[in-house]
Amino acid sequence: LDRFPYDLWSRLIARRARRSLSTVAFYQPPAGYLPLREAISVQLGISRGVRCTPEQIILTAGAQGALDLVARTLLNPGDEAWIENPGYFGAQGALLAAGARLVPVPVDALGLDVATGQQRSLRARLAFTSPSHQFPTGVTMSLGRRLALLEWARQGEAWIIEDDYDSEFRFSGRPLEALQGLRRDGRVIYVGTFSKVLVPALRLGYLVAPPELIDPLLLTRRFTDVHVPVLEQLALTDFIQDGHYDRHLRRMRRLYRRRRDLLQGELRRQLAGLIEVSVPDMGMALVGWLPPGKDDRRAAALAEAAGIFVTSISRFSLEPLPRGGLVFGFAGTEEAGIRRGVERLAAALTGL
Amino acid sequence: LDRFPYDLWSRLIARRARRSLSTVAFYQPPAGYLPLREAISVQLGISRGVRCTPEQIILTAGAQGALDLVARTLLNPGDEAWIENPGYFGAQGALLAAGARLVPVPVDALGLDVATGQQRSLRARLAFTSPSHQFPTGVTMSLGRRLALLEWARQGEAWIIEDDYDSEFRFSGRPLEALQGLRRDGRVIYVGTFSKVLVPALRLGYLVAPPELIDPLLLTRRFTDVHVPVLEQLALTDFIQDGHYDRHLRRMRRLYRRRRDLLQGELRRQLAGLIEVSVPDMGMALVGWLPPGKDDRRAAALAEAAGIFVTSISRFSLEPLPRGGLVFGFAGTEEAGIRRGVERLAAALTGL
Numbered sequence: 001l002d003r004f005p006y007d008l009w010s011r012l013i014a015r016r017a018r019r020s021l022s023t024v025a026f027y028q029p030p031a032g033y034l035p036l037r038e039a040i041s042v043q044l045g046i047s048r049g050v051r052c053t054p055e056q057i058i059l060t061a062g063a064q065g066a067l068d069l070v071a072r073t074l075l076n077p078g079d080e081a082w083i084e085n086p087g088y089f090g091a092q093g094a095l096l097a098a099g100a101r102l103v104p105v106p107v108d109a110l111g112l113d114v115a116t117g118q119q120r121s122l123r124a125r126l127a128f129t130s131p132s133h134q135f136p137t138g139v140t141m142s143l144g145r146r147l148a149l150l151e152w153a154r155q156g157e158a159w160i161i162e163d164d165y166d167s168e169f170r171f172s173g174r175p176l177e178a179l180q181g182l183r184r185d186g187r188v189i190y191v192g193t194f195s196k197v198l199v200p201a202l203r204l205g206y207l208v209a210p211p212e213l214i215d216p217l218l219l220t221r222r223f224t225d226v227h228v229p230v231l232e233q234l235a236l237t238d239f240i241q242d243g244h245y246d247r248h249l250r251r252m253r254r255l256y257r258r259r260r261d262l263l264q265g266e267l268r269r270q271l272a273g274l275i276e277v278s279v280p281d282m283g284m285a286l287v288g289w290l291p292p293g294k295d296d297r298r299a300a301a302l303a304e305a306a307g308i309f310v311t312s313i314s315r316f317s318l319e320p321l322p323r324g325g326l327v328f329g330f331a332g333t334e335e336a337g338i339r340r341g342v343e344r345l346a347a348a349l350t351g352l
Numbered sequence: 353l354d355r356f357p358y359d360l361w362s363r364l365i366a367r368r369a370r371r372s373l374s375t376v377a378f379y380q381p382p383a384g385y386l387p388l389r390e391a392i393s394v395q396l397g398i399s400r401g402v403r404c405t406p407e408q409i410i411l412t413a414g415a416q417g418a419l420d421l422v423a424r425t426l427l428n429p430g431d432e433a434w435i436e437n438p439g440y441f442g443a444q445g446a447l448l449a450a451g452a453r454l455v456p457v458p459v460d461a462l463g464l465d466v467a468t469g470q471q472r473s474l475r476a477r478l479a480f481t482s483p484s485h486q487f488p489t490g491v492t493m494s495l496g497r498r499l500a501l502l503e504w505a506r507q508g509e510a511w512i513i514e515d516d517y518d519s520e521f522r523f524s525g526r527p528l529e530a531l532q533g534l535r536r537d538g539r540v541i542y543v544g545t546f547s548k549v550l551v552p553a554l555r556l557g558y559l560v561a562p563p564e565l566i567d568p569l570l571l572t573r574r575f576t577d578v579h580v581p582v583l584e585q586l587a588l589t590d591f592i593q594d595g596h597y598d599r600h601l602r603r604m605r606r607l608y609r610r611r612r613d614l615l616q617g618e619l620r621r622q623l624a625g626l627i628e629v630s631v632p633d634m635g636m637a638l639v640g641w642l643p644p645g646k647d648d649r650r651a652a653a654l655a656e657a658a659g660i661f662v663t664s665i666s667r668f669s670l671e672p673l674p675r676g677g678l679v680f681g682f683a684g685t686e687e688a689g690i691r692r693g694v695e696r697l698a699a700a701l702t703g704l
Binding site: 002010072203222228229 | 353354358359361363365366367369370373374376377379413416417424429442445448449551552553556572574575576577578580581582583584
């Protein structure tokens with residue numbers, strides 16, 4: 001967070017407050033500021049293969065605001081919803097708050113296990129997934145699974161929420177495009193956020209929905225938060241259009257890549273035999289898998305007692321998992337801290 | 353909106369973005385920035401007789417964000433909720449979105465008719481009311497009704513949402529205190545907004561809840577919008593603490609009072625016999641009542657055809673009303689516009 005260009009941002013915000021706020025002071029369109037939606041649609045098309053018009057984009061209070069808006073609009077109380085297991089707390093919470101019955105669907109090396117989902121609940125109204133870089137395992141969903149998921153949604157008239165979190169931080173290779181862009185008639189709502197590239201406290205995220213969902217989503221919106229605050233939207237438009245977004249993103253990608261490489265190297269060197277590192281090619285975290293049978297909650301507790309904050313994969317799970325692991329965030333820790341941390345962790349885990 | 357001090361606001365926002373944003377860039381407490389909640393609790397105590405600690409205050413995306421948060425947290429689908437009739441769209445929408453069954457309760461010259469509410473639904477879980485200055489009629493709820501409403505809530509373990517909209521703009525007399533402050537054990541959630549004193553596009557509102565509701569409300573919050581953006585909260589704290597809020601409010605009160613006086617005078621002069629003006633001692637709108645039997649929707653349509661935008665009281669009603677009326681906003685119209693508008697309205701309504 002200390003690398004964000006606060007001076008630049010404060011200049012952009014101040015300029016817009018002075019020059020533009022008086023012209024946009026009244027209630028704004030619930031979908032958000034159109035030039036920002038235009039900038040996002042261009043960006044998503046190039047970087048993520050998302051196909052959409054600006055009219056399909058709705059600005060939200062972070063990704064959480066998007067998950068909430070979609071869940072409330074598309075689900076009735078009691079509806080079943082597939083949720084990746086292990087999976088993201090925030091999605092579980094948004095779906096539960098909308099009255100959904102959660103159907104945990106296992107994630108394996110190919111991503112969400114669509115066939116098991118169909119066995120457990122063929123008639124679910126919605127599936128939540130993070131196919132690019134599954135949270136928390138980091139697995140990328142295979143093309144076959146993606147097509148199967150899209151086909152399931154088409155046949156059952158269900159919806160898919162694609163959470164493309166952290167996909168901005170891609171370190172290598174040609175990016176796998178978003179699920180959203182795979183089929184023109186895909187029943188996909190794509191969710192993204194600016195919390196990671198910018199800062200979370202700005203509360204800016206967005207969703208991309210099929211055209212027929214925009215009116216229902218905006219109707220819900222009118223009776224919830226009406227719209228997100230205008231100044232952040234104006235400043236972000238400038239930030240993107242003037243090239244600051246791309247520059248900042250490139251800088252952060254290089255930084256995070258160095259930290260990822262260092263962390264995986266240190267884990268392999270100091271925890272060989274205990275932890276099997278899964279190296280993601282995007283994101284801000286990696287998973288160290290424990291040998292089957294080792295208790296990852298206990299490992300996380302031992303680490304925490306030594307001042308190292310990692311989360312067990314089991315904490316994100318609604319049912320027992322075949323193998324435990326630890327989730328290591330690397331984006332926010334300086335290189336010296338990573339080295340020291342892994343050393344301390346290795347000492348702490350000798351008792352596991 | 354053109355009277356808001358945009359230059360000053362842009363300086364405050366810029367200063368906070370430069371000096372403070374880096375220290376509050378991560379996810380913030382879901383209830384909002386504590387110094388702002390402290391400032392609001394002091395302000396509400398003095399101006400509205402609201403008794404609360406800062407810990408009882410939650411910042412929200414305008415008043416609508418507060419209504420939504422409360423309705424979602426306190427209601428289960430199918431629960432009955434009293435709603436003032438005629439009443440505020442936004443409250444109807446928030447309650448419906450939470451799955452409530454709306455029970456319209458008539459408003460008479462003493463405010464919400466509690467006895468009729470009890471006949472229609474004794475077991476409602478919640479009542480929505482705007483006792484200081486009922487929307488849209490402008491009626492102030494009597495003390496007797498207030499005590500009856502509080503007692504009903506106590507006995508049935510129901511909750512009362514008190515929407516104290518526009519009460520900042522009090523023109524005369526000693527302000528009647530908020531329902532919230534009447535009883536220490538009152539089951540009241542007080543809702544306010546900065547949309548009217550500042551500008552709506554900033555999306556800042558708040559609620560004041562009994563201590564036992566804070567945790568449940570914040571749990572819902574975590575899975576909806578997480579918190580409102582931080583910069584507006586920081587700038588607003590300065591705006592209040594440096595005295596700008598009070599100065600701006602005094603200026604706007606004088607302006608709105610002049611416009612109210614002019615509008616009521618013109619209506620009495622030019623529409624005597626057709627419109628009976630009810631003069632509010634607070635707010636940004638007044639009601640002109642039509643003689644019983646006159647169709648207020650038709651009157652509003654005739655006015656609109658002449659370029660005058662007024663809303664019929666019937667539009668805010670879920671059931672037929674004993675008497676129709678027109679709601680005139682006076683806050684946003686220059687004096688010459690008010691004169692010309694009433695003239696045109698008088699001409700347009702001759703055919704009613």
